[in-house]
Amino acid sequence: MATEIATKRLKANAPLIGTHNGHFHADEALAVYMLRLLPEYASAALVRTRDPTVLETCHTVVDVGGEYDALKNRYDHHQRSFDTAFPDHKTRLSSAGLVYMHFGKAIIAQHTKLPIDHPDVELLFRKLYDDFIEAVDANDNGISKYDGSKLQEAGIEQKFKDTGVTLASLVNDLNHEDPLTLGAPSRATAEQPQAEEDYRFSQASTLMGTAFLRKLHGAATAWLPARAVVKEAFDLRTDAHRSGQLMVLPRAGIPWKEHLYNIEDESKIPADKQILFVIYPEKEEPGSKWRIQAVSKDFSSFENRKSLPEPWRGVRDEELDALLGDAVENGAVFVHASGFIGGHKTEAGVRAMAALALEA
Structure with missing residues (x-):
């Protein structure tokens, strides 16, 4: 898979990651965090821009640029021709899914200290996609969990609104001024309006990445050992x-x-x-x-x-x-x-x- 290809292409010096500026979303916030979990990207700088000349200087670009090419470390999903899904799934990938598909096994192997080709890494790789990443992909691509027309036909009504407490909605909240810091000095200036926005993106990236790591840690330390016990009992x-x-x-x-x-x-x-x-x-x-x-x-x-x-x-x-x-x-x-x-x-x-x- 392209994990090995992408890793071989990393330069000795810290690579520059590029993503778009402006309104940010859960998928690129998570994609950037996941890349930085790998030693090759741990000290990578991030530039948020839509300027193609600046993006051209980046080693790896996610969620912008209109190109998906793992050989060039380009991971965008917005182009009309894009229809890639995770193996054995139908949900179209977002930038988070793309980064996970290519680098997820390396991230899991590093976290568990297992060889990348170990069967437990494969189990966790699929588990984390099913339990976490796919929902991020679906949300960013506007894919609902249920067919609304079928629910309506069945007479099923939503009892309450839960969209305000999803990870994606919490990331979206960070695009707006934080009410907890109203009146505090802004990190932005008239000359550098990007500074505050980039700071908020870093908060969003940490929010998504921390949730991902919790899922990974739980799957590796509780779910996976339980499988061995259940398999023995089954046998x-x-x-x-x-x-x-x-x-x-x-x-x-x-x-x-x-x-x-x-x-x-x-x-x-x-x-x-x-x-x-x-x-x-x-x-x-x-x-x-x-x-x-x-x-x-x-x-x-x-x-x-x-x-x-x-x-x-x-x-x-x-x-x-x-x-x-x-x-x-x-x-x-x-x-x-x-x-x-x-x-x-x-x-x-x-x-x-x-x-x-x-x-x-």
Whole structure:
């Protein structure tokens, strides 16, 4: 990919990054920040202009210039002919997406101290695009998350306005005078009106970049390690129950849902062999109660592949023990009225509940 090409072209001295002046947006603010995460760009100066003669002197140009050419380090997306999307996606890229597509793996490899061709870098590369970058691309290109006409046809109405609290809207706010500094000396002068604007852009870049780094850090230190745990539990599913449809997690607090769906897809297991229930300890300490949770049909669905048996739903304690019978030791805690989750005081008890639920 062009990451290696772009890196080879960097000069020994700090390269000059160019972007446009005037009203700034979340995409170029993030693009500049991401470039500066790399050692080659760490001390890069930034010039904000639309003057083509000045942009010509820049090593790397983002979001201006009407040209996308990774060999020349030009990353604009405004030209009519531009239709590039991230691999296996349909959303047209913004300058943030372009920079991420070409330099994202290098940024992730540096942050995680993994080789750039490590499979975990690829996993994080796609994860960060899905969870963060794509929304920036869509916002800058005026792409809505939902088809408005379809929502209207379905009679779905928006209950409140949330556009004022998005990262893009907060960046937009920085284009205007800061009410917290009204009356304070401006950084601009009559001779240098660009100074205040550039300062505000630097604030916007830090805002976007800090959010990106938080997402990257969380994915690398929590989401990725969880995948290894879920994969091991998935591989041992036939040890958990002869059906292979029960998964046992070794500790509490593991974010398992997204990983399970991805691992099942990668494994290409048929629908009638998918995991139906997951059990796990409620807390980290020894002697913790255990939970059993039904697996929903997809990541955002409230409908389960198989719910806990209807007679158990909404029942607690001794009454639930009586329903479960001799196959489950006493110590049942509850089953939710919707049948998506339940609990028992012991691991053996919740395993027995799972066995009954699978056979029901």
